[in-house]
Amino acid sequence: MKTAFKIKDVNGYYGESHALKDVNFEIGAKTVTAIIGPSGCGKSTFIRCLNRMNDLVPSFRLTGEMLHNGTDIYQKGRDIIEIRRKIGMVFQKPNPFPKSIYENVAYGLRIHGIKNKSTLDDVVEKSLKKAALWKDVKDRLKESALMLSGGQQQRLCIARAIATEPEVILFDEPCSALDPISTSKIEDLFSELKNEYTVIIVTHSMQQAARVSDFTGFFMMGELIEFDETKKIFTTPSNKLTEDYITGRFG
Amino acid sequence: MANKTNINVLWDKIFKVSGLIVTLLGLVVLAVLLIDIFSEGFSRLSWDFITHYPSRHPERAGILSSLVGTIWVMAITAALAIPIGVMAAIYLEEYAKKSWLTNLIEINIANLAGVPSVIYGLLGLGVFVNFLALERSIIAGGATLALLALPIIIMSTREALRAVPPSIREASLALGASRWQTVSTMVLPAAIPGILTGVILSLSRAIGETAPLIVVGALTYIPFLPESPITGEFPFISLAGLKDPFSVLPIQIFNWVSRPQHGFIVNAAAAIIVLLTITFMMNAVAVWLRHKYQKKIRW
Ligand SMILES: Nc1ncnc2c1ncn2[C@@H]1O[C@H](COP(=O)(O)OP(=O)(O)OP(=O)(O)O)[C@@H](O)[C@H]1O
Ligand SMILES: [Mg+2]
Numbered sequence: 067m068k069t070a071f072k073i074k075d076v077n078g079y080y081g082e083s084h085a086l087k088d089v090n091f092e093i094g095a096k097t098v099t100a101i102i103g104p105s106g107c108g109k110s111t112f113i114r115c116l117n118r119m120n121d122l123v124p125s126f127r128l129t130g131e132m133l134h135n136g137t138d139i140y141q142k143g144r145d146i147i148e149i150r151r152k153i154g155m156v157f158q159k160p161n162p163f164p165k166s167i168y169e170n171v172a173y174g175l176r177i178h179g180i181k182n183k184s185t186l187d188d189v190v191e192k193s194l195k196k197a198a199l200w201k202d203v204k205d206r207l208k209e210s211a212l213m214l215s216g217g218q219q220q221r222l223c224i225a226r227a228i229a230t231e232p233e234v235i236l237f238d239e240p241c242s243a244l245d246p247i248s249t250s251k252i253e254d255l256f257s258e259l260k261n262e263y264t265v266i267i268v269t270h271s272m273q274q275a276a277r278v279s280d281f282t283g284f285f286m287m288g289e290l291i292e293f294d295e296t297k298k299i300f301t302t303p304s305n306k307l308t309e310d311y312i313t314g315r316f317g
Numbered sequence: 318m319a320n321k322t323n324i325n326v327l328w329d330k331i332f333k334v335s336g337l338i339v340t341l342l343g344l345v346v347l348a349v350l351l352i353d354i355f356s357e358g359f360s361r362l363s364w365d366f367i368t369h370y371p372s373r374h375p376e377r378a379g380i381l382s383s384l385v386g387t388i389w390v391m392a393i394t395a396a397l398a399i400p401i402g403v404m405a406a407i408y409l410e411e412y413a414k415k416s417w418l419t420n421l422i423e424i425n426i427a428n429l430a431g432v433p434s435v436i437y438g439l440l441g442l443g444v445f446v447n448f449l450a451l452e453r454s455i456i457a458g459g460a461t462l463a464l465l466a467l468p469i470i471i472m473s474t475r476e477a478l479r480a481v482p483p484s485i486r487e488a489s490l491a492l493g494a495s496r497w498q499t500v501s502t503m504v505l506p507a508a509i510p511g512i513l514t515g516v517i518l519s520l521s522r523a524i525g526e527t528a529p530l531i532v533v534g535a536l537t538y539i540p541f542l543p544e545s546p547i548t549g550e551f552p553f554i555s556l557a558g559l560k561d562p563f564s565v566l567p568i569q570i571f572n573w574v575s576r577p578q579h580g581f582i583v584n585a586a587a588a589i590i591v592l593l594t595i596t597f598m599m600n601a602v603a604v605w606l607r608h609k610y611q612k613k614i615r616w
Pocket of ligand 1: 080083085103104105106107108109110111112123125
């Protein structure tokens with residue numbers, strides 16, 4: 067299996083507070099990796115480091131290396147825009163732009179200078195199909211994205227992330243604001259997406275992690291306690307803390 | 318216990334009634350003012366009044382030069398204050414890292430909005446009229462009013478930018494957009510109604526200002542117009558008029574009310590109606606914009 071990310075001795079700080087502690091592991095390409103752990107353990111911090119979204123937090127500092135396809139994301143002079151284009155992200159709360167459905171998906175291409183109408187049409191259709199939203203919206207692409215239901219909005223956000231042809235898609239609790247039916251629709255997507263993309267999901271739902279992921283990492287208080295195949299984590303975890311967490315004894 | 322509830326209910330009523338009285342009082346005063354002005358000046362309003370220069374004879378005097386002066390000065394004020402104010406707000410809100418310096422700037426801008434307008438006149442006199450040697454010109458007057466409008470524009474623009482949810486910025490940045498792309502394609506369009514409202518309100522405040530322009534040296538008697546910005550020869554646009562002396566409506570009004578003849582008082586009332594109409598129209602546009610866009614964008 068090819069390696070997508072290699073995380074080496076990563077430490078993350080918000081000012082004085084130590085949010086990620088000596089994290090070391092590898093994430094395989096074209097797999098679904100779930101990140102679980104109690105609230106405040108650093109899951110979002112970790113995943114937001116992977117596309118350098120944490121650069122937006124002035125107090126945040128990172129040491130160590132995060133290699134994507136062999137080169138450090140944090141290397142001096144790396145083009146952040148290129149990184150974010152290759153490593154897309156879907157957020158906890160659906161956050162479509164207050165524009166049409168079409169423009170939402172086309173935005174990522176437009177900002178990279180693609181204007182050709184038929185290219186845009188193609189990509190919009192392909193991306194919406196991959197996000198299992200095409201059937202719902204094909205007749206109303208010009209309508210405002212804000213008219214869609216929460217679940218549809220989240221799938222639109224997925225389509226929007228897909229449109230720039232990333233290699234990796236990061237999901238930070240993508241279903242926590244959705245109802246069970248919308249959630250299962252999005253969960254079904256993950257197994258499709260991993261044929262083409264490396265998928266990393268932060269989730270609070272143990273069942274979701276067990277259902278959709280190939281690998282699972284368990285964080286606690288900024289440390290990666292255990293990382294292994296999902297099967298192994300949920301049947302025979304090697305760490306007592308992991309076992310306590312997945313059996314619901316705390317968290 | 319029951320007693321206490323009764324007292325609270327009583328207080329509630331007292332507050333309600335006194336609040337109503339105070340509100341009505343304000344409205345009544347305003348209505349009396351308006352009625353007084355309209356009954357005095359309405360009959361004086363005519364096309365002649367608008368197209369005549371001021372004169373020693375009240376029945377022949379008009380507001381042409383001060384109305385045109387007002388339009389010129391407001392155009393300069395808008396041309397200077399809007400781009401500078403909006404850009405400053407974008408910088409402070411979207412680019413500047415929070416530090417003691419930005420905090421200091423923020424506090425200062427808030428304080429500037431409360432500085433008496435005559436102080437701006439003194440600043441304009443010192444900087445534009447004397448130091449930059451612009452003399453008592455339209456450009457000096459417009460620049461002075463721009464100083465006055467700036468803090469309001471900066472504050473209302475920042476308010477409008479802050480009202481755009483951060484999740485929109487994150488979504489755009491996460492797609493690989495640069496900061497400027499994010500601001501120009503997502504944040505600004507969403508903030509435009511708020512920005513426009515602030516801009517219009519600040520301009521409608523500036524349009525009624527008298528004191529700073531008196532200090533800068535606007536004239537009270539101008540029997541000619543500034544050089545027209547549109548010329549017969551190439552390049553058809555001339556900014557020579559900017560260096561001309563000027564008057565504005567509030568100063569014309571101020572001048573007329575201080576004359577002893579009753580005819581000038583009537584003229585002043587009529588000019589006030591013109592000024593009020595302009596201000597009301599500007600405010601109406603602001604209200605309309607806010608209403609129109611509020612329906613369109615909801616998060
Ligand atoms: N912008 C920030 N500034 C300062 N501290 C922060 C910031 N964001 C997160 N933290 C802190 O870093 C730690 C990890 O937070 P993080 O958001 O990564 O947790 P999480 O595992 O995603 O939690 P949750 O499951 O509640 O989303 C917490 O202690 C949090 O308070
Ligand atoms: Mg989180």
